[in-house]
Amino acid sequence: MFIPKAAIFDLDGTLFDSMWIWKKIDEEFLRRRGITCTDDYSDALKSMGWQEGAEYTVGRYHLSETPEQVIEAWFDMSREFYAHRIQMKPFAKEYLRLLEEHHVPMAVATSMEPQENIAISLNAHGIASLFQNITLSTEVTRGKGFPDIYELAASRLGIAQSDCAVFEDILVGIRGAAKGGFQTVGIYDIVSDNNWTDIKKEATLAVRSWQELL
Numbered sequence: 001m002f003i004p005k006a007a008i009f010d011l012d013g014t015l016f017d018s019m020w021i022w023k024k025i026d027e028e029f030l031r032r033r034g035i036t037c038t039d040d041y042s043d044a045l046k047s048m049g050w051q052e053g054a055e056y057t058v059g060r061y062h063l064s065e066t067p068e069q070v071i072e073a074w075f076d077m078s079r080e081f082y083a084h085r086i087q088m089k090p091f092a093k094e095y096l097r098l099l100e101e102h103h104v105p106m107a108v109a110t111s112m113e114p115q116e117n118i119a120i121s122l123n124a125h126g127i128a129s130l131f132q133n134i135t136l137s138t139e140v141t142r143g144k145g146f147p148d149i150y151e152l153a154a155s156r157l158g159i160a161q162s163d164c165a166v167f168e169d170i171l172v173g174i175r176g177a178a179k180g181g182f183q184t185v186g187i188y189d190i191v192s193d194n195n196w197t198d199i200k201k202e203a204t205l206a207v208r209s210w211q212e213l214l
Contacts, residue, residue, distance in 0.1 A: 002205060002213045003102050004165035004183060008153045009131075011110045013169035013189040015096075016121060018086045020191075025077045029070075035061055050074075050113075075114045082117040088125050089187070091210035096130050098214060106130055107153040109166070111137035111144065132157055144173045147180025154182070165204070171195040174203050185213075 054067035122128035133156040140148035166177035169189040186199035186206035
């Protein structure tokens with residue numbers, strides 16, 4: 001059983017089994033337009049922001065829609081996914097309830113977009129009330145490779161960084177939190193499988209299932 005003094009959680013890939021949705025959205029978006037999605041298209045989008053990715057999609061497939069309309073369609077589809085199709089990882093909710101029973105302050109630190117999906121997903125699983133604050137990547141200058149977002153979340157909890165555990169599925173998040181003196185807990189996700197060896201080496205604790213923390 002692992003009970004930290006305070007806990008900061010990432011959402012996508014950590015509490016939620018959600019990293020698969022954007023490839024699925026790529027497939028469904030194109031299928032509705034009579035186009036077959038290919039791996040090279042999805043791979044190309046991974047390195048692009050929303051605007052660049054939408055412009056690339058319009059140009060590649062000669063769509064009549066504007067890039068802004070493409071982004072709106074992607075976001076509309078994502079809302080449906082987060083409300084009805086995304087599941088929490090097994091035993092993640094049980095772990096949150098365990099921390100609640102021990103009166104552990106909890107926060108979210110996320111770069112989830114569109115941001116309205118944060119409330120949608122938390123409410124869909126009945127866990128929104130468990131968190132004292134939700135800190136967004138847009139509230140800090142640097143990304144998760146730096147401790148900024150976790151430091152802001154900890155300051156809002158009023159807890160020293162050394163007393164907080166950060167739960168992340170990505171290596172860059174583990175490294176960023178470690179730079180701020182946080183305890184780090186690596187949560188396995190298939191998307192980060194190629195970094196799992198490093199996550200196990202660098203995190204304070206690394207688990208393949210939330211059940212291991214109960």
